[in-house]
Amino acid sequence: MVDRIAAGAQAPGFYRFKVGEIEVIALHEGVLVRDRPTGFVPNATHEEVGEAYAAAGMARDKLTITFNALAVRTAGRVVLIDTGLGEFGPPGTGQLLGNLAAAGIQPGEVSAVVISHFHADHILGVNRKDGQPTFPNAEIFVPAKEWDFWMDDAQMDAAPEAAKENFGLCRQVFGKLAETVRRYAWDEEFLPGLTSVRANGHTPGMSAIRITSAGETMMFVADITNNPLVFVRHPEWQAMFDMDPVETIATRKRILDMAAAEKLRVSFYHAPFPATGYIVKNSSGYEFLPALWHAD
Amino acid sequence: MVDRIAAGAQAPGFYRFKVGEIEVIALHEGVLVRDRPTGFVPNATHEEVGEAYAAAGMARDKLTITFNALAVRTAGRVVLIDTGLGEFGPPGTGQLLGNLAAAGIQPGEVSAVVISHFHADHILGVNRKDGQPTFPNAEIFVPAKEWDFWMDDAQMDAAPEAAKENFGLCRQVFGKLAETVRRYAWDEEFLPGLTSVRANGHTPGMSAIRITSAGETMMFVADITNNPLVFVRHPEWQAMFDMDPVETIATRKRILDMAAAEKLRVSFYHAPFPATGYIVKNSSGYEFLPALWHAD
Numbered sequence: 001m002v003d004r005i006a007a008g009a010q011a012p013g014f015y016r017f018k019v020g021e022i023e024v025i026a027l028h029e030g031v032l033v034r035d036r037p038t039g040f041v042p043n044a045t046h047e048e049v050g051e052a053y054a055a056a057g058m059a060r061d062k063l064t065i066t067f068n069a070l071a072v073r074t075a076g077r078v079v080l081i082d083t084g085l086g087e088f089g090p091p092g093t094g095q096l097l098g099n100l101a102a103a104g105i106q107p108g109e110v111s112a113v114v115i116s117h118f119h120a121d122h123i124l125g126v127n128r129k130d131g132q133p134t135f136p137n138a139e140i141f142v143p144a145k146e147w148d149f150w151m152d153d154a155q156m157d158a159a160p161e162a163a164k165e166n167f168g169l170c171r172q173v174f175g176k177l178a179e180t181v182r183r184y185a186w187d188e189e190f191l192p193g194l195t196s197v198r199a200n201g202h203t204p205g206m207s208a209i210r211i212t213s214a215g216e217t218m219m220f221v222a223d224i225t226n227n228p229l230v231f232v233r234h235p236e237w238q239a240m241f242d243m244d245p246v247e248t249i250a251t252r253k254r255i256l257d258m259a260a261a262e263k264l265r266v267s268f269y270h271a272p273f274p275a276t277g278y279i280v281k282n283s284s285g286y287e288f289l290p291a292l293w294h295a296d
Numbered sequence: 297m298v299d300r301i302a303a304g305a306q307a308p309g310f311y312r313f314k315v316g317e318i319e320v321i322a323l324h325e326g327v328l329v330r331d332r333p334t335g336f337v338p339n340a341t342h343e344e345v346g347e348a349y350a351a352a353g354m355a356r357d358k359l360t361i362t363f364n365a366l367a368v369r370t371a372g373r374v375v376l377i378d379t380g381l382g383e384f385g386p387p388g389t390g391q392l393l394g395n396l397a398a399a400g401i402q403p404g405e406v407s408a409v410v411i412s413h414f415h416a417d418h419i420l421g422v423n424r425k426d427g428q429p430t431f432p433n434a435e436i437f438v439p440a441k442e443w444d445f446w447m448d449d450a451q452m453d454a455a456p457e458a459a460k461e462n463f464g465l466c467r468q469v470f471g472k473l474a475e476t477v478r479r480y481a482w483d484e485e486f487l488p489g490l491t492s493v494r495a496n497g498h499t500p501g502m503s504a505i506r507i508t509s510a511g512e513t514m515m516f517v518a519d520i521t522n523n524p525l526v527f528v529r530h531p532e533w534q535a536m537f538d539m540d541p542v543e544t545i546a547t548r549k550r551i552l553d554m555a556a557a558e559k560l561r562v563s564f565y566h567a568p569f570p571a572t573g574y575i576v577k578n579s580s581g582y583e584f585l586p587a588l589w590h591a592d
Contacts, residue, residue: 008319010591011398014307023304031590057574057585064588095591102307273589278353289353290586292360293569294327295306295391 012102013095015274015293019265020213022074022193025103026267026274029067029084029121030093036063041237042245049230049237056229064227067121068275069096070220070267071105072194072211078105079112079191081209081220082269083125086134096125097134110135112191114184115142116199116222117206118150119241120166122269123173141190142174144183146205151178199224199255201247208255218265218276224252228268228288232256235285256286265291308398309391311570311589315561316509318370318489321399322563322570325363325380325417326389332359337533338541345526345533352525360523363417364571365392366516366563367401368490368507374401375408375487377505377516378565379421382430392421393430406431408487411438412495412518413502414446415537416462418565419469437486438470440479442501447474495520495551497543504551514561514572520548524564524584528552531581552582561587 013028040063041049050060058064070081084096097107113135115123128134149155151174156167174181184190186198186207197208202223209220225231226239235252238245259266259279267276268288277290309324336359337345346356354360366377380392393403409431411419424430445451447470452463470477480486482494482503493504498519505516521527522535531548534541555562555575563572564584573586 008312008400010312011310012307013589013591016304016306028589028591031588055576055583055585057576058588066588066590092590092592104304272586280351280353289351290568292327292354292362293309293324294362294388295309295324296388 013099013273014103015276016103017265017276017291018216019211019218020216022072022211022213024211024218024267025071025073025105026276027069027071027080027084027096027099027103028273029069029096029099030089031067032065032090032092033059033062036061037240040240041234042240043236043238044234052230052234056227056233058227058229065270066227066272066275067093068267068269068271068273071100071103071110073105074193074213077112078110079114079194080110080135080138081114082116082122082222083113083134085121086125086127087129088124089121093121107135108137110138113138113140114191114194114209115140115146116209116220116269117143117203118146118166118170119203119223120169122222124169126173139182140174140177140180141182141184143196143205143207144185145200146203146207147174147181147183149204197255197258199251201244201249201251202242204243206251217262218267219255219259220267220269221255221259222269224248224255225268226270228271232279232286232288233284257281260286309395309569310399311572312399313561313572313587314512315507315514316512318368318507318509320507320514320563321367321369321401322572323365323367323376323380323392323395323399324569325365325392325395326385327363328361328386328388329355329358332357333536336536337530338536339532339534340530348526348530348533352523352529354523354525361566362523362568362571363389364563364565364567364569367396367399367406369401370489370509373408374406375410375490376406376431376434377410378412378418378518379409379430381417382421382423383425384420385417389417403431404433406434409434409436410487410490410505411436411442412505412516412565413439413499414442414462414466415499415519416465418518420465422469435478436470436473436476437478437480439492439501439503440481441496442499442503443470443477443479445500493551493554495547497540497545497547498538500539502547513558514563515551515555516563516565517551517555518565520544520551521564522566524567528575528582528584529580553577556582 015026054060072079150170189195199208242248260281311322350356368375446466485491491506495504538544556577
């Protein structure tokens with residue numbers, strides 16, 4: 001139990017649940033609210049999108065983005081899936097390390113960091129501002145196809161100007177790691193119980209992660225949607241963050257179908273904390289059902 | 297921030313939010329899962345009810361009940377709304393005091409306990425097993441009409457055998473308090489910023505509580521539904537716990553309409569923790585939208 005939380009402090013943003021014999025911990029990284037740009041969903045009107053945000057309980061004219069990583073703890077090993085923005089994000093973000101500590105895990109205990117894809121909010125926490133690794137004892141696992149795309153200078157040179165920034169961030173984060181990073185393939189069980197699932201579209205090499213233990217399976221679905229309260233209900237909607245809109249939608253439907261058919265627990269990076277639940281398919285599309293919170 | 301949580305412990309079940317200048321704290325009391333009896337919803341089939349539970353992400357054949365009270369903290373005063381089952385509940389319940397402590401509040405700091413209605417899961421926490429008051433410095437506020445009904449021996453004598461148990465529990469809880477209990481009327485601001493709202497039907501005197509500060513208002517809606525994920529979507533469904541089914545449905549719709557029209561934040565006693573969100577009215581009824589979790 002808790003010994004003491006400072007008066008007025010929020011409960012820590014972690015939430016534990018079991019998958020077979022593995023403990024999985026949802027880790028809140030923060031919330032960002034900003035004005036929603038026109039064209040955020042290129043294939044829907046600004047009004048339709050506003051209506052969908054309001055229907056999900058969020059501000060109609062804002063873009064509300066929540067960030068939630070995952071830790072997987074087995075005997076003697078902590079695997080972190082995505083790192084958040086670390087010390088580089090705007091106010092409201094950067095809470096992951098504090099919540100990891102609240103869950104009883106120090107950065108040095110993390111033995112593996114698994115990256116789903118190379119967008120800033122998933123990778124910037126790999127290093128600290130002083131350039132040192134945030135998780136000094138962790139092997140870094142990245143999707144091979146993501147590495148091949150973002151670390152290719154020819155791709156960077158060919159990219160539109162607005163897209164060049166993220167190529168630069170990838171070099172900032174991974175530049176020193178080329179010799180040591182572990183590049184995992186799709187459908188590879190790259191750590192015991194952790195198997196990658198092809199989830200390209202949002203980025204060229206994004207991977208979802210199936211987590212299996214003792215006959216139970218869940219899936220970290222990364223960014224197959226931005227906020228699932230909006231995009232699971234509107235599976236055809238593209239978001240401006242999606243690099244290949246057509247492939248994004250195909251991947252989204254394939255993975256949502258998989259989750260619904262197998263009744264898998266899923267965790268979304270951009271769902272409201274604790275960001276875990278189930279997918280059901282219905283006549284108009286899909287629905288994301290948050291899992292019931294319970295203490296044990 | 298958190299100093300230390302024992303390895304493996306769940307995050308504490310409290311969640312803070314602001315209403316004007318008041319701090320409101322959702323307090324988890326526990327979860328109970330049991331086989332759902334046939335006839336739980338007398339005006340729907342067992343299959344329809346199972347379908348609704350499954351559609352809300354819960355087990356189809358179980359009755360999943362979650363319990364969540366509320367604390368309201370203003371300068372120098374902590375008001376607790378409903379007490380949970382205290383030391384008298386089944387395994388999985390009785391977590392309220394621990395979560396209150398995790399939020400930094402000791403029982404002696406509670407200066408008022410407000411009871412919404414006299415069902416066991418709302419009142420048993422008033423006293424400890426040794427008969428002493430759980431909150432030794434608290435005035436107890438109860439709905440006047442609830443007191444008048446349950447503490448009336450003629451009503452007890454006239455009640456069906458199965459209903460007599462709750463009359464007995466009311467005497468166990470309130471027997472010694474007849475001289476000191478504060479009986480509040482409907483529409484009375486019985487504490488600064490706390491105003492009762494008629495919510496009878498589930499029990500003869502149930503009250504919802506409007507909480508107002510600095511121009512903002514929320515409403516604790518008590519048991520106008522059992523789990524709102526089911527009964528907000530099916531506002532005509534009666535539950536076997538509802539003493540006057542017709543009045544229950546009328547009250548439910550009146551209060552859901554009020555919440556939707558005023559865009560009030562609501563807290564349900566039986567919603568999944570943190571049990572707070574918003575009501576929208578749609579073509580087929582209503583929807584409960586959980587509020588986005590955030591750290592500040």
